[in-house]
Amino acid sequence: MANPWVAYLLVPLVKIAVILGVVIMLAAYLSFFERKILAYMQIRIGPNRVGPRGWLQPIADALKLFVKEDIVPSRAEKLVYLLGPVLVTAPALVVFSVIPFGTSFTLFGAEVTPYLADVNIGILFILGVSSVGVYGVILGGWASNNKFSLMGGLRSAAQLVSYEVPMGLSVVTVLLMANSLSLVKIVEAQKAAGIWYAVPGFVAFFIYFVCGVAETNRNPFDLPEAESELVAGFHTEYSGMKFAFYFLAEYANMVVISSIATVLFLGGWLPIFPNWLAGFWASPAFAWIPPVLWNAGWFLVKTFAFLFVYIWFRGTFPRYRFDQLMALGWKVFIPVSLVNLMAVGLGVLLVGGPR
């Protein structure tokens, strides 16, 4: 790159724009897929009026929320009320900066990486940033000056804090196996090991997944916004674009959790059995696909498999009660993940550990 401006400003900006655009569209369409999948599980058809088979529904939703009246409760804490959705959405989007969607490729003669930054403390960055989101929830819940919102916010805070611990512990097992904090390196380590970490670390994988469901306030852990109990939880009083931000953040968080799971446990952008089926994947049948799309495609497939299970859970399970949720987190998941951590550590030590 001759011009440093291009390398340091233009490329990242373009990438940011692309990632943001993709993520927001993904979140919007995730809501559409959720409605469709749920509907199909519930012997309904789901949205099918806007556009062909309802494919323009998310855009219609966004437009509707955009032009809706933005009501601020008269007794709300105005500034904090405004800050809530921002605080919850920004971290959810920032996290995407370190998620690798594929390997580097060349575009117009320049090498481009399909991620914004390969931070060498990627996992820490994600854990740190994503836990900022809870502030948005609790502040929004408190600032609404509504008892249901407050209870939703408090529930959310307790839940997120509790489930962060087992989640972090299960991530640590992956770090032990991969010997790196960088997400790109973790994927490459899986390629080198020839096996997805979901297989040796299946306990960690399960715990991570369940905690991820809890982190994103999804059924069966959707207590902060439990409709039948707290009306809508922390966003009861939000409307219009502010509500849209909460909505976006929830779905973006789902994508975050799923893509991290994909990276950590399912080999990121690698195709299924990258080594065993290496010959098959290299066959000319797939050669025409540009590698960036190939990688991103695999990444998306895996992520959506996760998201499908999320939605499947929502369609099937009843909701935990708050004390049961806490008990599950502290009495089951944290001990199990600690034991699992030690077991994996021992295994790594015995088998030889990372190269």
Add this chain to the structure above:
Amino acid sequence: MTEQSNVPPQAPAQPPEGAAPKPPWEEKPVTPVPRDARDHTVVREITGALPDAVLEAVEFAGQVTVTVAPARIVEVCRACKERLGYAFLVDLTAVDWPERTQGRFDVVYWMHRFSDSQRLRLKVVVADGVELPSVTGVWKVANWMEREVFDMFGIYFADHPNLERILTWEGFNGHPLRKDFPIEGVDTGAAVYPDVYPPGGGPVAGGEGES
């Protein structure tokens, strides 16, 4: 078991000789007649427990009604529950007889005994404005039932823990199930859609519901 079957207690009238007997549903209905039930076993039990409590006992359509004095209702109910085993208060309501001289309201208690599935109806006659002792101390379930009777008839229950209106709102004017309650509505003071209906109109009076 015959307590409330649809088959009338009396056998249908004998059909004339020669003709095939008509099934009971093609006969004229045999209307039940009230009769004195002082010697009914159920009433005997009460008189056995409380000799002078029963003022009147009537059996109608297989159901026994025992009238007792208002002042003694709690005593009778407690005896029924604790000594005769009527553990279950099925229902409690009132009937308004505005023309009657000896007391305007009938308050009706309807209780059930599990051991032999026996039901008994107690009745007290209360005058307007007279406080009736509450039976919430005997059966907890009487709480809301008495509140409803208070709300609908304006019968006051003494010693009721929470005698408030239950179905109408606090401050409602009148007691709807009294016979003299104006069914065309009472002026509650609330403006009913003043911009939609002209003065004197509206859904209550003079609307197109009249014909």
Add this chain to the structure above:
Amino acid sequence: MTNLEPTKPLPDSEEMEISFGPQHPATHGVLRVMVKLDGERIVDARPVIGYLHRGTEKIFERETYNGAIPHTDRMDYTAAATNNQGLVGAVERIMGVTVPPRAAYIRMILAELQRIASHTIWLGTHALDIGAQSPFFYTFQEREKILDLYEEYCGARLTLNAMRVGGLPYDLTDGWTGRCRAFVDQFPARIAEWERLLTANRIWKLRTVGVGVISAESAIEWGLTGPPLRGSGVKWDIRKVFPYDHYNEVEFEIPIGTSGDTYDRYLVRMEEMRQSVRIVQQCLAKLPDGPVMAKVPKVIKPPKGEVYFSVEGPKGELGYYVVSDGGASPYRLHVRPSCFINLQALPEMVRGQLVADLIAVIGTLDIVLGEIDR
């Protein structure tokens, strides 16, 4: 996790009062519960009702007896057939009318289908309250089939107005029995499907076992009837105790629970649906030919007197107290609303438990505000 004995408020606790409803997604209409909370724990709950009061009992007083039947449809609007059955049963009792057996059997079929329909709504909404969405749609699909049968029989789906004093307004249409049999024959498989989704589910059990416990003594003391009473282990069903229509000629069991918690009531209702299927099958097999209307005068004027007649509604004992002065309208027609009386035990059942349990208990009491407020 469920050993939540009632606790005294902690010295430094700040109790807060929340108004649950009348506009709340899980209060099944316009129930309002003033809940006093200590954190998430319920210190006290006070139901506030009357938002749907329509003065039905006052309306009855100016209706003819048959004209009152459509109003009963609107009390427990999820169980119109049993409401009708109670009212016509009471009037027939006071008049001494014997209903033709065909009419009685059809009434039983309608009532038992109604019980199934009501329980399917209960299951759907109860599961929805506890967070499981899908059963709501599955149960409503089955309910639609029952409503289709009703529509074919009497022309209405929800507010049936399907019975008259002395019998029934219409006979069954051709092929109705076949369609009804087809429905009840496939229905147990559907129940099994729902049970696979819920009965063994650990989350469902966590949410229902030990929640809203009421002992048999206190259930009787609070006047509970129907599944809430049977869930506490009292074997009591009007259909067995005071058989009306021809319930003494069909075989069925009364399912009872043991611990009186929400899970037991759930099991009781699921079993009741199976028993209702059994009753319908027997009724269809026994259905005699003949008229569906007894010989009653066109203007119904019962003799002077008073009668209390109750049927086993889906929610509990549904009683009608008819006082007649010999006229064409009831002098007084009082309804013993089962939901109204069952709801009264709500504070007792939720005190000391969590907010989420309040929702579960409201769901398990299976209240319909139309009947509570009348």
Add this chain to the structure above:
Amino acid sequence: MSFWGFLASVVPFELAQGLGVTGRFFFKRKATIQYPEVKPVPKDRFRGMFGFSEERCIVCHSCAKACPIAIIHIQDHFEEVEVEGKKRKKKVLDRYDIDVKRCMFCGLCEEACPTKPVAIWLTTKSYETAAYERNERLYFTKERLQSWDGVRPYPGVVPPSQGQLPEDPTGGSGEAKP
């Protein structure tokens, strides 16, 4: 606790079973009816919009008396008519109004009607009676009851103005009287 009991308490088999149920429903036929395009078919006895025939009506007021909420308003007067050479008095309808917006479609009026075939009936299958102006559009005078002005008849139903018979609720589209 037996081994299998312990295993079942640790591994959520029953949750997987539940997932299986919803998963199966994912592929089942959907129950949705695409309403404005596809209309649910009412049964023959379905109580829908009123049909009314002034010719058959003998002005006996039975329906108005049977109506539990008194929404049928009838006014009449006597008229001298000549029937087979003799002068006879006959009741003539002045007003036959049904306040459909308050109607609860109980069908008691149809049952009370003494004429054969009945002069008022609800088995018209037509249920699309929604309107924007309920006081004007849902208050039916006898003319509107017969012309069905403003009512969308169910497809295949012949409105009363075109000679629909109560015995033939579908209107028998082919043989409808002019």
